[in-house]
Amino acid sequence: MRLLYSAQALRRLFSRSYSSRIGKMATDIRINASLSASDPQAHPVLIIGQLRHLNLLKFDNLSSKLCPRVTEETFLNAIACLHPAPTDKVSLYLDVATVASLPLKASRHNTASRAHAITRLVKNHVLNVSEESVVLVCERENIFASACAVVRAFPLYSRKTGNGAQAKSAPGGSGSGDGDNSRNVVNVEFVVIDKDGGIESDPLTADEIKCLNETARGIRLTARIVDMPCNEMNVDHFVQAIEEMAQELSLEPQIIRGEELRERGFGGIYGVGKAAAVPPALVVLSHQPKGAQETIALVGKGIVYDTGGLSIKNKTGMPGMKRDCGGAAAILGAFYAAVKCGFKDNLHAVFCLAENSVGPNATRPDDIHTLYSGRTVEINNTDAEGRLVLADGVCFANKDLKANIILDMATLTGAQGVATGKYHGAILTNSETWEAKSLQAGRKSGDLLAPIIYCPELHFSEFASAIADMKNSVADRQNAQSSCAGIFVAAHLGFDYHGVWMHVDMATPVHCGERATGYGVALLLTLFGSHTNSALLQSIAPTEEEPPTKRLCRD
Structure with missing residues (x-):
């Protein structure tokens, strides 16, 4: 079973592969209508959802983000290993493919989206490389709050000297999908769970993408x-x-x-x-x-x-x-x-x-x-x-x-x-x-x-x-x-x-x-x-x- 690699091994890998990119770029956020195909070794992926939603997934629902590095057996074993308290995460392939579970419960004074937990997971587990993806597994009513939670994990302002381009950008700059090749890109994508526990096949509409992008900005x-x-x-x-x-x-x-x-x-x-x-x-x-x-x-x-x-x-x-x-x-x-x-x-x-x-x-x-x-x-x-x-x-x-x-x-x-x-x-x-x-x-x-x-x-x-x-x-x-x-x-x-x-x-x-x-x-x-x-x-x-x-x- 190709499950967990140690964090130390991961750091050694990335110090070799991505050392020139980490910590030197601002981040653009790109909200996609559906899952894009990518190899996690080249474009790392973080999958986040409530455990009850993750258990509804079949490997085919996420294979475009995981193949050829992750097998169906590895994926199913990883889901079975999740025991959120309040959150939990399991590496699927090194730490370039990770699945994370949100808290099991949300009280009446909390948001059902568990937005604050999403932000913490994204901050802690994205790798800040040139391009990566965050896949949110949620119900349709939580798309907006979940997307906003991801956005909050990527502040724009910095005066660190390694972020020269970021620091000098205009106060009104969006930092969201402007196509600047010198910036990191985080793709935000959704697997939407319907009310019957099935997986919605329809992509997000152009209206929904526009709303999420303008809100992100x-x-x-x-x-x-x-x-x-x-x-x-x-x-x-x-x-x-x-x-x-x-x-x-x-x-x-x-x-x-x-x-x-x-x-x-x-x-x-x-x-x-x-x-x-x-x-x-x-x-x-x-x-x-x-x-x-x-x-x-x-x-x-x-x-x-x-x-x-x-x-x-x-x-x-x-x-x-x-x-x-x-x-x-x-x-x-x-x-x-x-x-x-x-x-x-x-x-x-x-x-x-x-x-x-x-x-x-x-x-x-x-x-x-x-x-x-x-x-x-x-x-x-x-x-x-x-x-x-x-x-x-x-x-x-x-x-x-x-x-x-x-x-x-x-x-x-x-x-x-x-x-x-x-x-x-x-x-x-x-x-x-x-x-x-x-x-x-x-x-x-x-x-x-x-x-x-x-x-x-x-x-x-x-x-x-x-x-x-x-x-x-x-x-x-x-x-x-x-x-x-x-x-x-x-x-x-x-x-x-x-x-x-x-x-x-x-x-x-x-x-x-x-x-x-x-x-x-x-x-x-x-x-x-x-x-x-x-x-x-x-x-x-x-x-x-x-x-x-x-x-x-x-x-």
């Missing part, structure tokens, strides 16, 4: 922006990335910058960013197709670096604050992919961009700012800046864009990680129906969500001020901080807002270790999938199931 664009340090991704650079994307989509961005923000009443964005060398900005992209029935606004917090301002962070709390633009980056990636997938309603992306810096013009604790809502805010913590820029953004979405659905996304509070953990973003909303939809979209996309308390009548008093309409930071830091931060944003929209407002705090799932995850793109595309022309997104969009009590909580 959106995720990688988002992760790239979040990974870039502020000296390469300041407000100017972020605006440039938006302008480049707008040009590709044949749109004209609206840009309000610097002193014009102050003159037009955007006291939140201006107050946060006025001390930085690069002035703050509010940038709006608008997609307005004929026949639109609804107006949806996506508002992103884009703090390109957060020192904390004069309420400065300490030396261990500040590193990593380049990621504080994760909400705005996700909005950009999702907006791009949504438009490419044929968004049928009005869709606006509102980017609230600033650097929370320290300088002679910095906002001081005790300063009072008037925000775009017209309400005054006494600053008692300059490190609670994200809610200030978001407050201007959601108010603009309501007053100027007339949006009836507003979703803001932000790396808002460290408390989010305590409340909902490293994998689940927090969803706060005035609509019980849309809360249920958001949770469902999280499970379908792999960008998980968990609800937090929406109760302004109990929490808004945390911001009480003797001299202004409110303070910007809570009095009691033990009282549902993530909920309170979101409630502050809602206060400027107005608790009597008759539309749907959703707030996603994704401070922790925006990254895994030292790399960005691209969190938010797949979530938003799934949540609003029914508003697109993509059959794939429509198939996974949240259903109209009503929660136990369907109501808007605005009394």
